[in-house]
Amino acid sequence: MIRACRELGIESVAVHSEPDRDAPFVAEADHSVCIGPARATHSYLDIDAILQAAAQTEAQAIHPGYGFLAENALFAQMVLQQRLAWVGPPPSVIRLMGEKDAAREAAVAAGLPVVPGSDGIIPTLDEARVEADRIGYPVLLKAVAGGGGRGMRRADDAASLETAWNEARREALSAFGNDDVYLEKYLDDARHIEFQVLADSWGNAIHLFERECSVQRRHQKLVEEAPSVALTAEQRASMGARVAHAAAAVGYVGAGTVEFLQDRRDGELYFIEMNTRLQVEHPVTEMITGFDLVQAQIRIAAGEKLWIGQDDLAIDGHAIEVRINAEDPDDDFRPTPGEVTRFDLPELDGLRVDAAVDAGSKVSPYYDSMIAKLIGWGADREASIATVRAALGGLQVEGVCTTASLQDRILAAPDFAAGDLRVGVIPGVD
Ligand code: ADP
Numbered sequence: 104m105i106r107a108c109r110e111l112g113i114e115s116v117a118v119h120s121e122p123d124r125d126a127p128f129v130a131e132a133d134h135s136v137c138i139g140p141a142r143a144t145h146s147y148l149d150i151d152a153i154l155q156a157a158a159q160t161e162a163q164a165i166h167p168g169y170g171f172l173a174e175n176a177l178f179a180q181m182v183l184q185q186r187l188a189w190v191g192p193p194p195s196v197i198r199l200m201g202e203k204d205a206a207r208e209a210a211v212a213a214g215l216p217v218v219p220g221s222d223g224i225i226p227t228l229d230e231a232r233v234e235a236d237r238i239g240y241p242v243l244l245k246a247v248a249g250g251g252g253r254g255m256r257r258a259d260d261a262a263s264l265e266t267a268w269n270e271a272r273r274e275a276l277s278a279f280g281n282d283d284v285y286l287e288k289y290l291d292d293a294r295h296i297e298f299q300v301l302a303d304s305w306g307n308a309i310h311l312f313e314r315e316c317s318v319q320r321r322h323q324k325l326v327e328e329a330p331s332v333a334l335t336a337e338q339r340a341s342m343g344a345r346v347a348h349a350a351a352a353v354g355y356v357g358a359g360t361v362e363f364l365q366d367r368r369d370g371e372l373y374f375i376e377m378n379t380r381l382q383v384e385h386p387v388t389e390m391i392t393g394f395d396l397v398q399a400q401i402r403i404a405a406g407e408k409l410w411i412g413q414d415d416l417a418i419d420g421h422a423i424e425v426r427i428n429a430e431d432p433d434d435d436f437r438p439t440p441g442e443v444t445r446f447d448l449p450e451l452d453g454l455r456v457d458a459a460v461d462a463g464s465k466v467s468p469y470y471d472s473m474i475a476k477l478i479g480w481g482a483d484r485e486a487s488i489a490t491v492r493a494a495l496g497g498l499q500v501e502g503v504c505t506t507a508s509l510q511d512r513i514l515a516a517p518d519f520a521a522g523d524l525r526v527g528v529i530p531g532v533d
Contacts, residue, residue: 188405192355192379213353294317300350329391513532
């Protein structure tokens with residue numbers, strides 16, 4: 104975000120918590136404001152503290168990033184009430200898409216295919232039994248307020264429904280303060296494919312093709328790539344057009360992602376949710392389109408009309424992103440906070456590095472353990488795999504343990520090389 108601002112000639116202000124005082128992003132921004140102590144509820148989630156920092160630095164706009172308050176409708180609303188520009192969609196759209204059952208309904212109304220499932224919230228276990236029988240096992244109970252893979256439980260048969268019901272609701276209540284759930288058919292042989300959309304505040308919308316994010320651990324993405332090997336050009340163009348049309352229909356503004364599962368048996372795509380923010384994996388889209396999504400978000404928030412049309416976009420080559428977390432993959436992904444004493448990467452053609460740390464940085468135990476993303480571009484998929492593997496091979500991190508070795512194992516696996524991906528299976532591991 105800071106880089107995009109700089110290229111647009113806009114000064115940036117980073118807000119940070121006390122333990123992040125020396126983080127590279129704070130040094131890179133033109134200005135910075137400490138908004139509170141380590142605990143996120145007292146800093147990164149403290150709306151008043153962020154608005155105060157904006158007032159104090161006379162900021163004109165707020166970009167919410169992709170964590171914490173990025174999909175918080177109340178935050179968006181309060182930003183707008185302060186007469187600041189909000190880099191994101193209108194609060195009403197964030198709210199709509201934030202409730203998965205309402206989002207499902209909106210998707211249906213906008214003409215998108217959805218996974219077979221219940222019509223809205225299921226109030227009782229008895230009704231869940233009836234719905235599950237109607238839809239057919241296996242089924243997935245999903246929290247309407249869910250996110251980050253939480254509040255989701257699978258039931259393979261009637262006998263396991265009660266446990267799944269109790270667990271999904273308990274987790275949803277503790278994570279989101281809302282234990283409403285609904286039911287979807289569990290697609291047990293599927294790819295995760297998502298479309299990037301971009302809409303202006305004038306009713307124009309385009310898509311920037313798809314990303315495939317089937318390589319996941321516990322429903323969290325590990326490796327993302329664009330384009331997907333599993334879409335035909337016709338499918339890409341026709342679903343892309345439907346998604347752009349749907350975004351315009353719900354009054355979407357800015358960058359958003361419409362997520363689908365693709366049934367591997369027949370190749371059909373089914374909507375699962377929309378994320379109303381920039382995603383962690385947006386760089387793969389930027390690398391195959393040459394289009395800067397963050398700059399676009401900012402220009403759209405400033406009220407600009409879309410300056411490109413669908414026909415101006417084309418896919419150039421292939422890009423793959425791997426997430427590097429400060430975790431020990433050999434010890435059940437235990438987070439390994441501490442001081443990074445060395446952080447070196449080779450310089451390679453086609454390699455983009457988005458890193459949150461450098462040598463001397465402290466990885467705090469308070470937040471997400473992702474410390475860097477390596478994104479490799481190549482003229483084709485094989486070349487992009489080679490770029491990322493060369494980067495992983497040359498990556499030298501000392502002081503904290505990382506998931507780099509796991510990522511290399513995945514990229515080296517024959518199934519990954521063949522593009523034979525499915526949710527629930529980690530190539531080279533499972
Ligand atoms: P979250 O908001 O928690 O990320 P999503 O609805 O985006 O939840 O789903 C996250 C992941 O969960 C998907 O990428 C997929 O792996 C799995 N998933 C979600 N819905 C289904 C389904 N109906 N069948 C099989 N897997 C699913």
